[in-house]
Amino acid sequence: MSPGRSRPVGSSVAASKSHGMSIKYADFVDESYEPTAEDLVCTFRLVPGEGLTLAEAAGRVASESSNGTWAALDAPERVRELSAIAFDLAGDADGGEVQVAYPDALFDPGNMPQILSCIAGNILGMKAVDTIRLLDCEWPASLATSFLGPQYGPDVKTEILDAEGRPPTATVPKPKVGLNTEEHADVGYEAWMGGVDLLKDDENLTDQSFNRFDARLKRSLERRDEAQEATGEAKDYLVNITDETNVMLERVDEVAAQGGGFVMVDVVTAGWSAVQSVRERCEEQGLAIHAHRAMHAAFDRLPEHGVSMRVLAQVARIVGVDHIHTGTAGFGKLENEDTVGINAWLASDFHGVSPVLPVASGGLHPGIVEPLLDTTGTDVMVQAGGGIHGHPDGTRAGAKAFRQSIDAYVAGVPVGEYADDHPELAAALAEWGTESPR
Numbered sequence: 001m002s003p004g005r006s007r008p009v010g011s012s013v014a015a016s017k018s019h020g021m022s023i024k025y026a027d028f029v030d031e032s033y034e035p036t037a038e039d040l041v042c043t044f045r046l047v048p049g050e051g052l053t054l055a056e057a058a059g060r061v062a063s064e065s066s067n068g069t070w071a072a073l074d075a076p077e078r079v080r081e082l083s084a085i086a087f088d089l090a091g092d093a094d095g096g097e098v099q100v101a102y103p104d105a106l107f108d109p110g111n112m113p114q115i116l117s118c119i120a121g122n123i124l125g126m127k128a129v130d131t132i133r134l135l136d137c138e139w140p141a142s143l144a145t146s147f148l149g150p151q152y153g154p155d156v157k158t159e160i161l162d163a164e165g166r167p168p169t170a171t172v173p174k175p176k177v178g179l180n181t182e183e184h185a186d187v188g189y190e191a192w193m194g195g196v197d198l199l200k201d202d203e204n205l206t207d208q209s210f211n212r213f214d215a216r217l218k219r220s221l222e223r224r225d226e227a228q229e230a231t232g233e234a235k236d237y238l239v240n241i242t243d244e245t246n247v248m249l250e251r252v253d254e255v256a257a258q259g260g261g262f263v264m265v266d267v268v269t270a271g272w273s274a275v276q277s278v279r280e281r282c283e284e285q286g287l288a289i290h291a292h293r294a295m296h297a298a299f300d301r302l303p304e305h306g307v308s309m310r311v312l313a314q315v316a317r318i319v320g321v322d323h324i325h326t327g328t329a330g331f332g333k334l335e336n337e338d339t340v341g342i343n344a345w346l347a348s349d350f351h352g353v354s355p356v357l358p359v360a361s362g363g364l365h366p367g368i369v370e371p372l373l374d375t376t377g378t379d380v381m382v383q384a385g386g387g388i389h390g391h392p393d394g395t396r397a398g399a400k401a402f403r404q405s406i407d408a409y410v411a412g413v414p415v416g417e418y419a420d421d422h423p424e425l426a427a428a429l430a431e432w433g434t435e436s437p438r
Contacts, residue, residue, distance in 0.1 A: 024072045027080075028062035029055050033087040038140050039101040042119050046132040047095035047304070058086035058098040060128035065118050066106055082106050097135070109146035112272040112319055120307050131304040134311050139318065141351040148279050148320040149353040152288045154379060156322055156357065160261045160288060161197050162234045166410045167373070168197045169403060170238065170359070170383040174390070176202035181211050185219040187395055191388060192227035192235045194399025194424075199224070200383065201240035203266050203294035213239075213251065221258050238264040238290045245274040249281045256285035263287055265321075268295040268312070272319055279320035290359075291321035313342050317356045326358040329375045331368045331436050343376060357381055365390075366405035366425055367434040370415045382406065392431055393424065401428035 035041050048057035063069065066084035081103065088099040100119075108114045120134050157163040173179055173187035188199035199220060207213040217239050224235045241251035241263045248265070255263055263282065267275050275289075282289055293316075299307040309326065316324045326346070327339040339360070346356040358380050360372060365387025372382070384402050391398030401424040408418035408425070419426040 025056065025059040025063055025068065027059075028066070028068060028083055029059040029086045029089075031055075031087055031089055033085045033101065035087075035099075035101040035138075038104045038142060040104065040107070040115075040119070040140055040143060041138040042100050042102070042134060043136040044098050044100065044132055045095070045135055045304070046098060047130040048093055049126075049128045049130055052128060053093050054089055054091050054096050054098065055086075057128050058089055058100070060126060061098070061123050061132065062086040062100050064126060064128075065100070065121065065123050066102060095131075104140055104142050107143055109143060110276075112147070112276065112315060115143070116272070116315070120311075124306065133303070133305050134307045136308065137311055137314055139314065139351070144318055144351045144353055147276070147318045148283065150289075150317065150320050150322050150356055151279070151283055151354075152322045153354040154347075154357040156262075156288050160234065160236060163197055166406055167378050167380050167382045168357075169195070169406060170198035170200045170361075170381060171196050171388045171399065171402075172200050172202045172383070172385040174385050176385065177205050177208070177211075179211060181215045181219050184211055184216055185223045187389070188220050188237065189223040189227055190395040191399045192224060193230060194388075194396040195231075195233075195403030196235075196388070196399045197233070198236055198238050198262070198381075200238035200290070201264055202385075203240070203242075203269075203292045206240050206242055213241075214254070217255060217258055217260065221260055225259075236261045238262050240264045240266070240292075241278070242266040242270050245270075245277050248274060248278050252278060252281045252285055252287060256287055261287060262290055264290040264292055266294045267291045267316055267321065267324070268293055268299075272315060275316075275319050275321065288322040289320065291316050291324040293325045308338075310338060310342050310345065313346060313356070317346055317350070317353065321356060323357040323359050323381055325361050328360045328362055328364060328372060331364070331372045331375070340375060343380065347379060359383055361385075363387070363437045365432045365437075366401045366415065366428040367432050368436055369402070369405040370409055371434075373409050378410065386437075387428075387432070390431075391424070392427055397424045398428065400424040 048054055062084040067082050084100050084102045086098055086100050090097050157168055161168050171191045173184050220237050224237055228235050237260055241248045242265055296312055300309045326342045329339040343358040346358050360380050361383035364384045388398035388402050389395050404422045404425040405415055408415050419429055
């Protein structure tokens with residue numbers, strides 16, 4: 001056995017044959033096992049299938065996600081060293097949490113699809129579990145650093161934008177699809193003039209006939225330049241390049257050629273290998289990556305099954321996005337989730353991998369910025385759509401009101417008091433109050 005990986009329960013020298021040893025489900029469980037620094041340790045919450053104990057279900061999970069199968073096998077002992085080991089079982093036949101340690105040699109460094117095929121692959125559909133959810137991962141340095149990681153992370157606030165000491169702001173034109181190129185760029189100009197830092201495409205706007213990518217990119221960046229000159233602040237555009245991988249790489253080059261500083265990718269629907277390719281090209285071109293998480297809820301909305309947003313955010317950081325949407329801590333229109341915990345992990349010390357700037361978005365408006373930032377802190381990007389463009393006096397006034405709510409928080413002034421001297425903010429509070437939309 002490799003150093004630090006003890007022989008699991010159920011295996012013995014007596015069970016070995018001249019050409020190897022028999023591998024059974026029980027061989028994948030060892031409650032006394034202590035992970036090594038080279039193990040990838042995954043925490044699962046599961047409910048065993050009918051008639052199985054928690055340990056029996058855990059053994060099947062560890063087996064299926066590494067090198068076992070439903071039938072006992074004879075295999076060389078060196079193959080056994082690649083087996084996952086379930087340990088630290090807490091629960092009973094009604095369910096519980098299980099940790100599974102995977103040796104790093106099981107994985108192909110720098111290959112996120114392969115890693116996820118192991119730890120979040122067939123096991124999510126096994127009969128041996130009624131439900132199973134991948135809650136968290138502890139990544140070894142060897143695996144985490146085999147990827148590029150973020151290029152900028154929170155440094156976009158000062159390296160690309162003028163947002164030192166405050167949350168940068170972003171907005172999506174509304175309606176988010178249907179505007180033509182000129183209308184889209186005009187909305188961006190009004191938002192930039194009102195104080196927003198970033199114009200952003202939404203997840204389903206790419207290259208439709210009513211608003212072609214090339215024309216939208218060119219015209220939006222022209223209006224950005226006008227707004228920069230007028231305001232004296234750096235502005236930029238999160239243009240959605242999501243498409244087939246080769247098309248995305250061409251679009252990265254085009255954004256750079258047009259003078260943009262960012263690209264946006266729907267990272268879940270595009271796929272992690274595509275994101276890795278985009279990350280490499282973005283380093284060549286000096287662009288930051290804004291990660292939209294569309295489709296994440298297919299994995300994480302049901303609390304008893306799937307893959308948690310925490311793990312998806314970990315994967316995004318490892319492959320190298322610079323910002324990612326992590327929710328609004330219950331203050332917007334989306335389901336509450338562990339936004340605060342995810343954000344803390346994205347900022348944590350992680351084998352020297354750069355941090356990621358979390359993005360709060362979804363149903364935000366000036367009236368809920370204060371409690372949002374009380375909960376998340378100011379090391380976030382804050383994005384509003386309807387909470388800007390739905391302002392009774394239009395987009396520019398809505399952008400002013402949104403920026404004013406941020407400025408009030410940074411200054412330590414209650415938003416209602418700040419509104420006394422800022423009519424745009426006062427109008428927004430009169431329109432929406434401090435309630436979250438649904």
